[in-house]
Amino acid sequence: MKSLGSIRRSFEPWNDPDAKPYIRFDGVTKKFGDFVAVDDLTLHIYHREFFALLGGSGCGKSTLLRMLAGFESTSEGSITLDGENMAGIPPYRRPVNMMFQSYALFPHMSVEKNIAFGLKQDGMARSEIDDRVQSMLKLVKLEQFGKRKPHQLSGGQRQRVALARSIAKRPKVLLLDEPLGALDKKLREETQFELMDLQQDLGLTFVVVTHDQEEAMTMADRIAVMNYGRIIQIATPAEIYEAPNSRFVADFIGDVNIFDGTVVSADPTGTELDIGGGIALRSDNQTNVKAGGKASLVIRPEKIRVSREKPADTANAMSGEMWDIAYLGDMTVYHIKLESGQIVKASSLNAVRIVADPFTYDDRMWVSFDTDGGVILGEE
Structure with a gap:
């Protein structure tokens, strides 16, 4: 069986018609005066799923999380958790717990007392x-840091304390609002994998809000991409x-x-797109576009090859000039300016330490890609 990209685990209840959603947002709208923060949104999340709400600032993702936590009420629609309608149930009575970006630890309490606080309240x-x-x-x-105060810990350790306090009450659902935003890049990457392992060990449902695409792609089973209070796409990271x-x-x-153009032909075998300048690009991708209509071919940088000579074995090849080069250690990123003026971005893994004939600025180049490398998108 072929798959779009690698998969983390064989867990996909959303594809099971008999599986019942654990969390349901049905026709949920949230208004602040005349401003619509969440717009008629329907979303189903399953038990033991690691789900990410991803989007830019102001897209409604944090509002959605706060409504699930009970800090905001819905203007319209319903929210159900494990079969129970959450309407009118205050935050402290909901079987959820929320971990905030700031961690919100009590500075005068030890690590142990911070973790114990909610348990004492209960x-x-x-x-x-x-x-x-x-x-x-x-x-x-x-274990060895229980007596310390939060200021005596590193950022990563404080993050773990906040996480421990959040799960100490054993909620049915853990809500994480930009949980790793305060960490440096290396620690953030390490903590992402720790959170994934922890979620598996605990068997809880995690819902995380983030604006960091890499963070969502790394941790989540599924991602909901949001914009202007609506969900644009829900899918696995690889599908997204x-x-x-x-x-x-x-x-x-x-x-x-992104290459914009006019559809020359479209049939079950693929699509041909005229992007001007006598260049036609071919994609195996089947879409609902029609000949004569406008469409775009989108392709990721790592799927584009860069060479000095025109490749003889590909349907998609364009010439240009090396415009910029960025050496990032593990990979090199190339910007090639095509004769049309469009800048194409290509990336290549640095699999060897020494390059015999490296590319440099102003070199005449060819960029090419396979017909299965890109996706055709019609006009929106």
Whole structure:
């Protein structure tokens, strides 16, 4: 069986017609005065799913999370969790817990007391609290830091304390609002994998809000890309990246080259697109575009090859001039200016340490890609 990209786990209840959603947003709208933050949104999330709400600032993702947590009420529609309608249920009675970007730790309390705070509020017995706190410290690998105050910890350690406090009450759903935004790049990458492992160990449903595409792609089973209070596409990370359903999603997720043109032909074998200058690009992608209509071919930089000689074995080849080069260590990024003036971005892994004849500025170049490398998108 062929798959779009690699998969993290064989977990896809959304493809099972008999599976019942664990969290349901049905026709949810949220208005602040005349401003519509969430617009007639329907979304279903499944038990034990790691789900990401992804979008730019003001797209409605945090508002959606706050409505699920009970900090905001819906203007229209309903929110159901594990079969129970959440309308009118205050935050402290909902089986969810929220981890904020700021971590919101009590600075005067030790790590142990921070984790125990919610358990004490619930009236749990002292012996049970102590056992639960030690269990949480072990889970997040902070056993030796229980007596320290938050200011005595690193950013990554404070993040783990906040996480331990969030899951200590064993909520049905953990909500994470930009949870890794305060961490540096290397620590953020490490923590992403820790969160994934933790979610699997706990068997909880995680819903994370982020504007970081890489973060969502790394951690989530599925991603909902949002814009102006609506969901534009819901799919697995690989499907979002390799088969975007719109120009917005293609441009928002990762780097992409977009070639606009007129459809020459379209049939079950593929699509041919005239982009001007006597250049026609071919894609195996089947779409609902028709000959004579406007469309775009979108293709990722890593699927484009760069060479000094015109390739003889590809249907898609264009000439240009090397405009910019960025050496990033693990890969090199090339910007090639085509004769039409369009800049094409290509990337190549640096698999060898020494390059015999490296490309340089102003070199005459060819860029090419296979017919299965790009996706055709019609006019929106």
